[in-house]
Amino acid sequence: MQEQLYRVLVINPGSTSTKIGVFDNDVLIMEKTIRHSSQAIAGFSSIIDQYAFRKQTILEALDEEGMNVSNLSAVCGRGGLLRPIEGGTYSVNETMLEDLRRGYSGQHASNLGGIIAFEIASGLNIPSFIVDPVVVDELDPIARVSGFSLISRKSIFHALNQKAVARRYAMDKGRKYNELNLIVTHMGGGITVGAHSGGRVIEVNNGLHGDGPFSPERAGTVPAGDLVELCFSGQYYRHEIMKKLVGQGGLVGYLGTNDAVTVEKRIQKGDKEAELIYEAMAYQVAREIGSASAVLRGNVDAIILTGGLAYGKGFVESITERVNWIADVAVYPGENELQALAEGAVRVLKGEENAKIYPLG
Ligand SMILES: Nc1ncnc2c1ncn2[C@@H]1O[C@H](COP(=O)(O)OP(=O)(O)OP(=O)(O)O)[C@@H](O)[C@H]1O
Numbered sequence: 359m360q361e362q363l364y365r366v367l368v369i370n371p372g373s374t375s376t377k378i379g380v381f382d383n384d385v386l387i388m389e390k391t392i393r394h395s396s397q398a399i400a401g402f403s404s405i406i407d408q409y410a411f412r413k414q415t416i417l418e419a420l421d422e423e424g425m426n427v428s429n430l431s432a433v434c435g436r437g438g439l440l441r442p443i444e445g446g447t448y449s450v451n452e453t454m455l456e457d458l459r460r461g462y463s464g465q466h467a468s469n470l471g472g473i474i475a476f477e478i479a480s481g482l483n484i485p486s487f488i489v490d491p492v493v494v495d496e497l498d499p500i501a502r503v504s505g506f507s508l509i510s511r512k513s514i515f516h517a518l519n520q521k522a523v524a525r526r527y528a529m530d531k532g533r534k535y536n537e538l539n540l541i542v543t544h545m546g547g548g549i550t551v552g553a554h555s556g557g558r559v560i561e562v563n564n565g566l567h568g569d570g571p572f573s574p575e576r577a578g579t580v581p582a583g584d585l586v587e588l589c590f591s592g593q594y595y596r597h598e599i600m601k602k603l604v605g606q607g608g609l610v611g612y613l614g615t616n617d618a619v620t621v622e623k624r625i626q627k628g629d630k631e632a633e634l635i636y637e638a639m640a641y642q643v644a645r646e647i648g649s650a651s652a653v654l655r656g657n658v659d660a661i662i663l664t665g666g667l668a669y670g671k672g673f674v675e676s677i678t679e680r681v682n683w684i685a686d687v688a689v690y691p692g693e694n695e696l697q698a699l700a701e702g703a704v705r706v707l708k709g710e711e712n713a714k715i716y717p718l719g
């Protein structure tokens with residue numbers, strides 16, 4: 359019998375781009391990255407204000423590629439800063455739309471994913487979904503304790519790519535994801551290191567404005583007392599400090615660029631400051647992996663390195679030589695987010711899974 363074919367449009371809005379793909383089941387038939395210049399983005403005062411502009415660019419891109427939207431079975435967007443929820447595929451509903459519009463847990467480009475998916479899908483009378491948003495929260499209770507009773511640790515991380523790559527690793531090894539203990543390290547504009555056990559991410563750093571290694575544009579963990587002193591020194595406004603932590607932190611703060619390729623070129627030309635900072639970023643990633651290995655009591659099947667920085671050979675080597683005594687290191691450069699969105703939607707369309715209802719419980 360012929361397999362039923364579902365055509366799914368997937369939408370992944372990032373800070374400087376909107377990536378879209380069209381899949382027939384899990385097979386990619388069209389992919390496009392629409393880049394937004396900083397001038398185009400700067401014209402909007404908030405993420406949500408970009409909604410009509412981004413939706414229009416998506417529809418134009420589909421039109422240019424000759425994609426007839428009336429053949430779609432569903433639309434799936436990357437979910438944003440919602441309430442903390444467990445991983446999986448969720449139907450877009452009114453509560454979710456409201457939370458995405460007001461940025462329940464903050465502002466992030468992916469807040470637009472579910473909204474645009476819903477708008478396109480409802481015009482076609484087809485379902486819309488989100489999959490594994492950045493707020494997926496499967497932390498063990500012990501991981502929430504920060505040590506400061508007024509603040510709990512939060513789970514904000516690259517859930518979509520971490521889960522997709524972990525599943526891919528399991529498939530490559532002929533194993534089931536939920537049988538493995540994995541340390542998955544996503545290294546992009548932000549860096550998150552997750553301890554995956556029994557199919558759940560029981561510990562992970564909050565890669566947005568929480569903790570963990572510094573990254574191309576984020577500060578990660580900073581000494582708390584010194585940060586408090588700086589906040590009250592009268593030198594900076596609140597939004598300026600926030601920007602120094604997220605956006606202008608990490609490599610940007612030290613070296614003026616978020617582009618690791620540029621940093622590598624500077625190192626090749628003998629820039630010692632660039633060498634120290636780049637090495638420090640690898641050192642902090644390795645330190646976070648070591649910490650995740652303790653969470654898993656040393657019972658680690660593999661350490662997985664993924665995201666754009668995993669293309670950097672020297673960077674990967676520098677991490678690997680510090681952590682390969684813990685477990686084998688597998689490298690999956692780049693990200694697999696469009697594919698993961700499509701697979702999440704198709705699992706539901708085929709009836710292999712039920713779509714979850716937001717918010718759970
Ligand atoms: N070939 C390469 N060698 C070294 N670094 C690379 C290479 N290609 C990309 N990078 C670096 O990867 C980083 C961006 O990674 P990525 O594209 O995963 O981030 P993003 O999607 O913008 O953010 P995030 O992954 O946090 O959502 C940049 O610093 C970029 O310079």
Ligand SMILES: CCCC(=O)O
Pocket residue numbers: 492514515516547548549550564565566
């Ligand atoms: C940490 C959440 C995803 C991102 O890097 O923006």
